Amino acid sequence: MKRIAVDAMGGDRAPEEIVRGSVAAAKRGIDVVLVGEEGRIGPLLERLGTDLPVVHATEVIEMGEDPAGAIRRKKDASISVAARLVASGEAAGMVSAGSTGAAMAAAAFLIGRLPGVARPAVASLFPPGTVVIDAGANLDCRADHLLQFAVMGTAFAQVHRGEEHPRVGLLNIGEEPGKGRNLERDAFPLLAAADGVHFVGNVEGRDIGGDRVDVIVTDGFTGNVLLKTAEGAARTVLRLILEAVSGEEYQEPLARLMPALAGLRARIDPEAVGGAFLLGVRGVVVIAHGSSSRAAIENAIVMAEEGVRGDLVGRIAAALPGGPGGGP
């Protein structure tokens, strides 16, 4: 069963953009089921002249709600119904652009952790290809959590980047061993000794998007700052460049560079990545940006399907201590 359950009600542009993105993914051959209010999803599908399976859900968790409380209270929320489809095996993965906290809570309570996983973690793919884990699930971490993140991030990079031995770096404030807080000083030897982790030592914020490291391991607070800073700085530089060449005299030469720049934009566009993965649970869970357009949702579904096809969950289970493969 390779079905992907899509929370049609989550996200700023739900349900329309979610439904359109799902239709586009289905046209690429992916088995998609939409979860949400039939009364709103049905007419949209009809208008698009197409059909997709829909599982009805009567409730929606809003962005401001306390995630854990909302998951407990709203049994029939779209995100919860989607998570139960994964838990029961009716779907292999799920995608949501709704509240990140609600998706994490639904995954933790309804899908459940893999054996041996202390803390599920969020893995984000920074364009054009660095994995950052944890990107925001666990704000306070211990060194052994970082070790598990390294193992899960390795599996993620194997599946999504096709790297057999992805290079794993520990985010720090300098390259020399011994740098950092107690967390980094304790995690360094664990990572260096871990089987199946190709540890390249300490890396720095400037290595994101570069060619030194494939997987950056850190706590969820720092990882979230890292990603948002990199996205923000990239956007600032692009904005400053466009402002600098906004004069009339620059429009003609700028137009001639556009073919090259449009290709670049597509390559570094966060929408092309689709979403972040919650790793360490018993199913593929993709958390898309709240502002996801149809294209972002389509990409998120494609990535979820890749995770299913590449047996991301099985690889993580096999690599962790409680899993069948032993692992570190």
Added chain:
Amino acid sequence: MKRIAVDAMGGDRAPEEIVRGSVAAAKRGIDVVLVGEEGRIGPLLERLGTDLPVVHATEVIEMGEDPAGAIRRKKDASISVAARLVASGEAAGMVSAGSTGAAMAAAAFLIGRLPGVARPAVASLFPPGTVVIDAGANLDCRADHLLQFAVMGTAFAQVHRGEEHPRVGLLNIGEEPGKGRNLERDAFPLLAAADGVHFVGNVEGRDIGGDRVDVIVTDGFTGNVLLKTAEGAARTVLRLILEAVSGEEYQEPLARLMPALAGLRARIDPEAVGGAFLLGVRGVVVIAHGSSSRAAIENAIVMAEEGVRGDLVGRIAAALPGGPGGGP
């Protein structure tokens, strides 16, 4: 006395680039004294056909050395001699492109903290103008440390950005109050209640270089990651753009955009900033990049002199609890 002591022996390109940058700053009317080996500095000055006061120092602290131990052992290191000139009042500020740790240790041991300062902190100016404090001095912080950083960062932005009421934000992983680790949750109400701090709430990594906040307050680990990530992402975007337009057909239109782009580069060039400030000690201390060129050193000296002229140290002393002004 507005004299600035420059560690002529610190940095990858010392002493030549340091001496040349100092000569350039002196030509702009700044009273500079060079500290280091007379036998190496004298001939350089002679070759440049100019003269500057030199205070002889026989030793140099290398980049790899344990900072605190080196400061204790090498009494006649150039950085220590420079710090003693500040401590004695013979200089009002110092600039070094040598080991950051050694400069911090020299400032702490030889110049000393201002009354009421729990932890001196590094303030960095991210081009085109966001102050980040702490940028790396204190990896583990308490909420009351962050409050002091906010006060010191405010004084810094007043002097160096000419903002009377600079907006101070707490770096976090979301804008809503209540987000973050215990550190952020504890610091938020302290910052909100602080006199003389124009607190605008939580900010995110993406706000660096933007228009929402003038001073970003965080612990030294996260601040260091923030700055290096922003610099790295900015560089990566520039590199990807240049790669995208590297084809022969793009060279002519690119050349026509160059006047605008060259101006931008000057605006966002880290060398234009010159260095980071160590705040909370009894003198102006500027820590320049290890790779500083003569232009970077010149800018660092200009910034140190601005700090002296704007009474940065006096403002911080007046704003902190132990200082004459009372403060928060």
